[in-house]
Amino acid sequence: MRTRVFIIIVFITAISFSKTLAQAGGLNFMLGFPSGEFKENVKRTGFGLSGHFLFLAPALDRPFGIGLNIGYLNYGQETRREPFSLTIPDVTVDVERSNNFVNFHALFQLGFPSGSVRPYIEGLFGGSYIFTETTIRSRGTDEVASSTNFDDFAWSYGAGGGILILLYSADEGEDFGELFLDIKARYLFGSEAEYLKEGSVNVTTVPVTYQVSKSKTDLLTVHAGVVAYFNSIFN
Numbered sequence: 001m002r003t004r005v006f007i008i009i010v011f012i013t014a015i016s017f018s019k020t021l022a023q024a025g026g027l028n029f030m031l032g033f034p035s036g037e038f039k040e041n042v043k044r045t046g047f048g049l050s051g052h053f054l055f056l057a058p059a060l061d062r063p064f065g066i067g068l069n070i071g072y073l074n075y076g077q078e079t080r081r082e083p084f085s086l087t088i089p090d091v092t093v094d095v096e097r098s099n100n101f102v103n104f105h106a107l108f109q110l111g112f113p114s115g116s117v118r119p120y121i122e123g124l125f126g127g128s129y130i131f132t133e134t135t136i137r138s139r140g141t142d143e144v145a146s147s148t149n150f151d152d153f154a155w156s157y158g159a160g161g162g163i164l165i166l167l168y169s170a171d172e173g174e175d176f177g178e179l180f181l182d183i184k185a186r187y188l189f190g191s192e193a194e195y196l197k198e199g200s201v202n203v204t205t206v207p208v209t210y211q212v213s214k215s216k217t218d219l220l221t222v223h224a225g226v227v228a229y230f231n232s233i234f235n
Contacts, residue, residue, distance in 0.1 A: 023054055023055070023056065023057035023059075023229065024053075024054040024057035024067075024227060024228065024229045024230065025051070025052065025053050025054070025227070025228055026051060026052050026225055026226060026227035026228070027049065027050075027051045027225050027226065028049070028050050028051070028182055028184075028223040028224055028225020028226070029047075029048075029049060029223065029224055029225055030047065030048050030049060030050045030071060030073060030222070030223050031045055031046065031047055031221065031222045032046030032047070032048070032073045032075060032101070032219050032220070032221050033045055033046075033219070033220040033221070033222075034046075034075070034218070034219060035187070035218040035219060035220050036215075036216055036218040037215035037216045037218070038190070038215050038217050038218050038219065039218075040215065041197055041213040041215055042075055042076070042197050042213075044075060044076055044198065046073045046074055046075035046076075046101070046219075047073070047074060048071060048072040048073035048074055048101075049071065049072055050069065050070070050071035050072075050221075050223060050225075051069070051070055051071070052067055052068065052070070052107055053067045053068055054066065054067035054107070054109065055067050055068075057229060057230075058109065058110070058111050058112070058120070059113050060113050060114060062113075063110060063111060063112070063113055064108065064109060064110050064111075065107075065108070065109035065110075065111070066106075066107070066108055066109075067106075067107045067109070068104065068105070068106060068107060069103075069105045069106075069107045069124060069126075070103070070104050070105075071101070071102070071103050071104075071221075072100065072101070072102055073100065073101040073103070073219075073221075074098055074099065074100050075099050075100070075101065075197075076098065076099030076132075076196075076197055076198040077096070077097070077098050077099070077198070078096070078097045078098075078198055078199075079094060079095070079096050079097075080094075080095050081093070081094060081095070082095050093136050093137060093138055093144060094136070094137040094138075095134065095135075095136055096134070096135045096136075096137060097132065097133070097134045097135075097149070097201060098132070098133055098135075099130075099132050099195070099196060099197060099198065100130070100131055100132070100133065101128045101129070101130055101219075102128065102129045102131075103126065103127065103128040103129075103156065103188075104126050104128075105124035105125060105126030105127075105156070105157075106124065106125050106126055107123075107124055108122060108123045108124070109121070109122040110122070115166075116165070116166035117163065117164070117166070118163065118164040118180070119161070119162070119163045119164075120161065120162060120163070120164065120184075121159065121160070121161040122159065122160050122161065122162075122184075122186075123157075123158070123159050124156075124157060124158050124159070124160070124186065124188065125156075125157045126155075126156060126157075127153060127154060127155045127156055128153070128154050128156055128190060128193075128217065129151065129153055130151065130152050130153070130154060130193055130195045130217070131148055131150065131151035131152075132148070132149045132150045132151070132195070132196040132200075132201070133146060133147070133148050133149065134146065134147055134149055134201075149196065149201060149210065150194075150195070150196045150210055152193040152194045152195055153193065154190045154191045154192070154193035154217045155190070155191040156188045156189060156190040156191065156219075157188070157189055158186055158187050158188035158189055159186070159187065160184055160185055160186030160187065160221075161184060161185065162182060162183055162184025162185065162223070163182075163183055163184070164180040164181070164182055164227060165180060165183075166179075166180055167179045167180060167181055167226070177228075177229040177230050178228070178229045179226060179227070179229075180226065180227045180228075180229070181224075181225075181226060182223065182224070182225050182226060182227045183223070183224050184222075184223045185220070185221065185222050185223070186220070186221045186223070187218070187220050187221075188218065188219045188220075188221065189216075189218055190216055190217030190218050190219060191216065191217065192214065192215065192216050192217070193214070193215075193216075193217050194212050194213070194214045195212070195213055195214075195217075196210060196211075196212065196213070197213055199211075200212070200213065
């Protein structure tokens with residue numbers, strides 16, 4: 001619970017800073033490939049979204065940027081139909097179980113501050129909240145109830161690189177500056193953590209039992225999205 005509260009605080013803080021100090025912001029689709037010990041337990045490729053805010057973006061007088069990165073990655077999904085209860089067997093609901101990462105990192109970027117094609121490298125340090133959640137839905141859409149089955153936290157750090165390709169450039173003097181296509185890859189070294197994967201929850205026993213996996217949580221991620229740069233800071 002305390003970990004979730006901390007994640008929410010970090011997210012709100014990032015948004016607040018982005019309204020006053022951010023000079024660049026990006027959003028991208030992300031694929032996650034388990035690596036090392038983590039790959040031995042989790043075979044599936046994850047997918048999700050990642051966004052970042054650069055409080056200081058690379059500029060002509062400084063080729064580096066500093067900011068925050070926040071991402072969500074799903075690395076497992078299970079769905080089944082079940083009777084609503086033992087006394088109401090003629091009404092069925094969808095039971096969905098998802099295995100997820102929510103990660104947040106301090107982001108340091110070094111790149112070319114000008115040109116229509118801008119390669120860059122970056123470093124990250126932070127952590128990931130790893131959790132498995134089960135949700136009951138009526139007719140596949142309306143949520144009836146949900147519960148977190150298992151969760152843990154892992155520290156992580158890593159590096160990556162990518163390329164920005166100019167899509168649009170505004171006229172000089174406007175607050176909005178440039179829009180780029182952003183393609184990149186990152187490798188994150190994750191500390192040891194306990195987690196569930198697909199098939200780890202046994203619902204045929206009472207109480208329900210969990211087959212918990214434990215390993216380092218290294219992850220290779222590939223991203224594609226857009227980044228917007230601004231000529232002046234937000235007020």
